[in-house]
Amino acid sequence: MTATAERPSTTIFRRPRSTEGIWSWITTVDHKKIGIMYGYAAFFFFLLGGIEALLLRIHLAQANSEFLTAGAYNALFTMHGTTMIFLFVMPVSAAFINYMLPLLIGARDVAFPRLNALSWWIFVFGGIFLYSTFIFGTSLAPIGVDGVGGIDGNLPPGGGPGGFNFLADSPDGGWFGYQPNAGPLYSSGTALDFWALGLQILGLASLISSVNFIVTVFNMRAVGMRLLRMPVFAWMATVTSFLLLFSLPIIAVALFMVTFDRQFGTLFFLASEGGDPILWQHLFWLFGHPEVYILILPAMGIVSEVLPVFSKKPLFGYSAVVFAGAAIAFLGFGVWAHHMFASGITPVAQAAFGLATMTIAIPTGIKIFNWLGTMWMGKIRLNTPMLFAIGFVAMFTIGGLSGVTHAIVPSDWQQTDTYYIVAHFHYVLFGGAIFGIFAGLYYWFPKLSGRVMDDRLGKVHFWLMMIGFNLTFAPMHWLGLQGMVRRTWKYAPETGLEPWNVAVSIGAFIIALGILVFMYNWWASRRSGELSGLDPWDARTIEWTIPNPTPEYNFAVAPTVARLDHFWHLKYDEDDEGRAVRKPDADEIISELEYNGLNPATPIHLPAPSYFPVLMALGIPIIAYGIIYHEALWGKIAIAVGALISLSALIGWGIEPLEEPHAADEGEHDEVEAELVATAGEEAVMDVDGEEDDE
Amino acid sequence: MREGLLPKLVGSLKNPYDARAMARFKRTLTRTLPLVGTAVLLSSCGLFEETEQPLTTFDPAGPFAEQIDNLFWPVFWIAVGVFVLVEGAILAAIFLFRDRDDRKEPKQLHGNARLEVIWTVIPALILAVIAVPTVSAVFDLTECDPGAMEIEVIGHQWWFEFNYPEQGVQTANVMVIPAGEEVCAVMTSDDVLHNFWVPALNGKRYLVPGQETFLRLQADEPGEYWGHCAEFCGLSHSLMRARVQAMDAAAFDAWVADQQQPRSFPAEGTPAFEGWGVFQAKGCTQCHTVLYDDEEASVIVPDDAFNGPDLTHFASRDVFAGAILPEEGETREQALKRWLADPPNVKPGSFMPNLALTEQEIDLLIAWLGSDE
Missing domain, CATH: 1.10.287.90 (Helix Hairpins)
Structure with a gap:
């Protein structure tokens, strides 16, 4: 008999059963629904970060501008950076990995579906917690010395000259939070506590999902999908997960030190108390540089999927691209101090980190050349995903080249902390990561909607982005080399920086226009876009062997993979010259796949939804609020309440029945259930028929 | 094949x-x-x-x-x-x-x-x-040349202090150097991280509290070179600027000799004298050192106390308030008036508080500040 029946089936811990409506989303453990929620939440934060950027650009379009107060300006650039990195690019990558990774490797879900839901809820509560600083946070000017100024005493009413002061009470230490400026003595309000604890919570979410993705990749691949048959995006997702796994603990330690400094007076970073301000920089960049690759590698994976499909050729140098990605990640841990060339580290360290930084150009070059090799002699279709993918290669190259100039250490002494750096990393993270993300959104849109996004609007979107992006960020190189320092609330008219700043601000609004076009396109295409069918792009990988939109169970039949680009080889042969020849029965194969995908032969067991992930996540921000206000009684109570919620959820999670008893009663799942118990993996249904090793 | x-x-x-x-x-x-x-x-x-x-x-x-x-x-x-x-x-x-x-x-x-x-x-x-x-x-x-002249650069929120240990001279915002020879900036910070950058002379280097960093500087020709704090250092980071004035050897020596002299105590009854009275009465002496030829009248703020710029030779500096004033199209007097009336309104977060000075007091202070040409 089934093992499930022997489990304690209490009525207290019944599994939720909603399949539609809000509760189905709150309790879902489906990787696709979680991916979609991740995506929309990330996009919401993208809009927030974008609005922050536009406010900054309005301000900077004029020398000596007083559109924003200094406090609001500093808060806006801090929140823009923090938002775009931690609340947009990272979660949108998580959205892609969540939704696509199981499909790409032929799995029905990730390894730990409830854990997946947990990391999503921790992320969203962390984001809300961080942004609640707009409501609750206070950011005070430096306390100074007794008798001078005094708390907030040296700020005139209204926060100083400037019009817009609304956000001046938000975190204002920069996304890098350099100490001791962001420490208790020089930023005495609560805003930076919200920042430090908010990042801590978001890091926890990423850490959990990284473990989940790694286990998924190593255990849940379809039969025959050896590691070197995985699509490059799956590879890059794996590499990214390892990067997260190794780098997040470092920032966690650093952020705990800041929190202890600020809450309990440990003063790790205060020189006058025996601390070391440079220590923070080492810890921060030891995380921060791998973080750059955490942001870019998933986009590189997406581009490596899109380019072959629209060039009608396999990825040139597949294994080189994969290993280059891994090499970038590995080297990425050895270059952190190139963010600190001006900090007074010894010449030996500077030379060593300069050389290490140069070496990263080599695997990056390998990727770029292989992408070019993929396009070369192909048959290129310039649909929107392809345009964005090519845009990625073109723009990322520029970011990579300006990156090499930072490795020339003395040259970096001139460039660092200027707009040249701002230009550089926007070419990498906007021209790179965000173009790649849009390529992926257009490319995989059919997978979640069953429709294709409008190509004409997509092209309008692309060209607006391309022109706006270059108008915004190309002149910043020039501005930086002309001496415009970063994080500058005011620049003097005599510096001659104004004309190009006007151009930059115009560019920013062109980008914004492009985003509006995209949003309209998304909305309209979801409602009434052209139906995609199974294979709208003549694709190569197995996520396109299942119907669009993706059925809840993903694969009606667990797939078996014979080679790289499995789906392509179902459709195409090669002639004597090695040219692609479409099989005469390719269309039949596709319609058969579609029919089989929609009509599973046997009922498919899926992981059951659960209340506990969301509950467990809920306790965490409550604890964080409690820590910030721990001196008040209610703060202490909040810590206790939050801990209680999370712990009870943990217990509930532990004794939750595997699924509702009625499901087991159907009897058809006996085999599955027995196997499940035997492997003792929670909801690891995929492994049932995927264990045997091929070759 | x-x-x-x-x-x-x-x-x-x-x-x-x-x-x-x-x-x-x-x-x-x-x-x-x-x-x-x-x-x-x-x-x-x-x-x-x-x-x-x-x-x-x-x-x-x-x-x-x-x-x-x-x-x-x-x-x-x-x-x-x-x-x-x-x-x-x-x-x-x-x-x-x-x-x-x-x-x-x-x-x-x-x-x-x-x-x-x-x-x-x-x-x-x-x-x-x-x-x-x-x-x-x-x-x-x-690494600085061992024979190079040393100048201490100390970062404060939001201005640079320059000390000449060999000459016993202190100044702020404007660094004066001899042209054609190397100067070694020995740098540290009094509060948060700063970053001293004069693009025409060298790359930038952090000023780190509790540590010393070094920067080689040399201007071949006499002239004025702009500098800027390049590391985010709080509310008014963008208003922490600097000037470097390179002079030929003779002019530099003359400048040093002049700076080494304490200023002469203003004659009683002059506006400058009354301005000094305002300066004392408003508590400005809490932060600002002023050295007079009359030693008893001098005010010395100890190094470990909170320091504002040494004002002994304020009149010799072309720019002030973090080298942001006077702005383009503004006379020195207009800029001083604006600054003294409400410093935090010019430089948000400035530790020089708004002392609610009357216009008359401001005029007297300006007279005193300018009385040491």
């Missing part, structure tokens, strides 16, 4: 369809390139040359900045070469291999080991070539 690599790549262009595409490509290129070139040239002439850029990194005024400049340009041109190659290849691929009905299906190439080696080794060689001068420049530029 192994074809050579190059013939293979070129061969891909030899079938008649591709030749047509090639012709199209060439035509487009010849039409658009001159246009783009002219546009870039015009815009650069119009925007770059007309205005002066006192913070530019492209106008080195001394050997250290020049060494960096000399390192930047070759790397820049190599980068331009790679840029043209890669972007050109992208455009060429789009034009040549665009999906058209008359094109054959593409060969399913999976890669080419020889190409992989080529595009791994060549960049590595280029980087190795760049690495040599880089490393030697790092060592050249970080």
Whole structure:
């Protein structure tokens, strides 16, 4: 008999059963629904970060501008950076990995579906917690010395000259939070506590999902999908997960030190108390540089999927691209101090980190050349995903080249902390990561909607982005080399920086226009876009062997993979010259796949939804609020309440029945259930028929 | 049946369809390139040359900045070469291999080991070539010449203090150096991280509380060079600027001699004398050191107390308040009035509080501040 029946089936811990409506989303453990929620939440934060950027650009379009107060300006650039990195690019990558990774490797879900839901809820509560600083946070000017100024005493009413002061009470230490400026003595309000604890919570979410993705990749691949048959995006997702796994603990330690400094007076970073301000920089960049690759590698994976499909050729140098990605990640841990060339580290360290930084150009070059090799002699279709993918290669190259100039250490002494750096990393993270993300959104849109996004609007979107992006960020190189320092609330008219700043601000609004076009396109295409069918792009990988939109169970039949680009080889042969020849029965194969995908032969067991992930996540921000206000009684109570919620959820999670008893009663799942118990993996249904090793 | 690599790549262009595409490509290129070139040239002439850029990194005024400049340009041109190659290849691929009905299906190439080696080794060689001068420049530029004159640079929120230990001179916001000889800036910070940057003289270096960092500076010719704090240091980071004035040896010695003299105590009954009274009465002496020839009248703020700029020779400095005032089109007196009336309104967060001075008090203070020409 089934093992499930022997489990304690209490009525207290019944599994939720909603399949539609809000509760189905709150309790879902489906990787696709979680991916979609991740995506929309990330996009919401993208809009927030974008609005922050536009406010900054309005301000900077004029020398000596007083559109924003200094406090609001500093808060806006801090929140823009923090938002775009931690609340947009990272979660949108998580959205892609969540939704696509199981499909790409032929799995029905990730390894730990409830854990997946947990990391999503921790992320969203962390984001809300961080942004609640707009409501609750206070950011005070430096306390100074007794008798001078005094708390907030040296700020005139209204926060100083400037019009817009609304956000001046938000975190204002920069996304890098350099100490001791962001420490208790020089930023005495609560805003930076919200920042430090908010990042801590978001890091926890990423850490959990990284473990989940790694286990998924190593255990849940379809039969025959050896590691070197995985699509490059799956590879890059794996590499990214390892990067997260190794780098997040470092920032966690650093952020705990800041929190202890600020809450309990440990003063790790205060020189006058025996601390070391440079220590923070080492810890921060030891995380921060791998973080750059955490942001870019998933986009590189997406581009490596899109380019072959629209060039009608396999990825040139597949294994080189994969290993280059891994090499970038590995080297990425050895270059952190190139963010600190001006900090007074010894010449030996500077030379060593300069050389290490140069070496990263080599695997990056390998990727770029292989992408070019993929396009070369192909048959290129310039649909929107392809345009964005090519845009990625073109723009990322520029970011990579300006990156090499930072490795020339003395040259970096001139460039660092200027707009040249701002230009550089926007070419990498906007021209790179965000173009790649849009390529992926257009490319995989059919997978979640069953429709294709409008190509004409997509092209309008692309060209607006391309022109706006270059108008915004190309002149910043020039501005930086002309001496415009970063994080500058005011620049003097005599510096001659104004004309190009006007151009930059115009560019920013062109980008914004492009985003509006995209949003309209998304909305309209979801409602009434052209139906995609199974294979709208003549694709190569197995996520396109299942119907669009993706059925809840993903694969009606667990797939078996014979080679790289499995789906392509179902459709195409090669002639004597090695040219692609479409099989005469390719269309039949596709319609058969579609029919089989929609009509599973046997009922498919899926992981059951659960209340506990969301509950467990809920306790965490409550604890964080409690820590910030721990001196008040209610703060202490909040810590206790939050801990209680999370712990009870943990217990509930532990004794939750595997699924509702009625499901087991159907009897058809006996085999599955027995196997499940035997492997003792929670909801690891995929492994049932995927264990045997091929070759 | 192994074809050579190059013939293979070129061969891909030899079938008649591709030749047509090639012709199209060439035509487009010849039409658009001159246009783009002219546009870039015009815009650069119009925007770059007309205005002066006192913070530019492209106008080195001394050997250290020049060494960096000399390192930047070759790397820049190599980068331009790679840029043209890669972007050109992208455009060429789009034009040549665009999906058209008359094109054959593409060969399913999976890669080419020889190409992989080529595009791994060549960049590595280029980087190795760049690495040599880089490393030697790092060592050249970080250690001061032992015989160089030392100037202490101390960062404060939000102004730079400059001390001349050998000469016993203190000043703020304006660093005066002898032209044509090396100066070693020995730097630290009194509060948060700052970053001292004078683009025309050298790259930038942090000012770290509790640590000493060094920066070699040299201006070949007398002149005024702009500087800026480059590390985010709190609310008014953008208003923490500096000037470096390089003078020929004689002028520098004269400047030192002048700075070494305490200022003369104002005669009773003059506005300057009354201004000094206001200065004392309003508690300005809590932060500002003023040295008089009459030692008893002097006010010395101890180093470990909270310090504002030493005002003994305030009148000799062209700029003040973090080198942001006077602004363009403003007289010194107008700027001083604005500043004294409400410092935090000019420089948000300024530790110099708004003392609610009357206009008369401000005028007296200005008279006193200017009384030591």
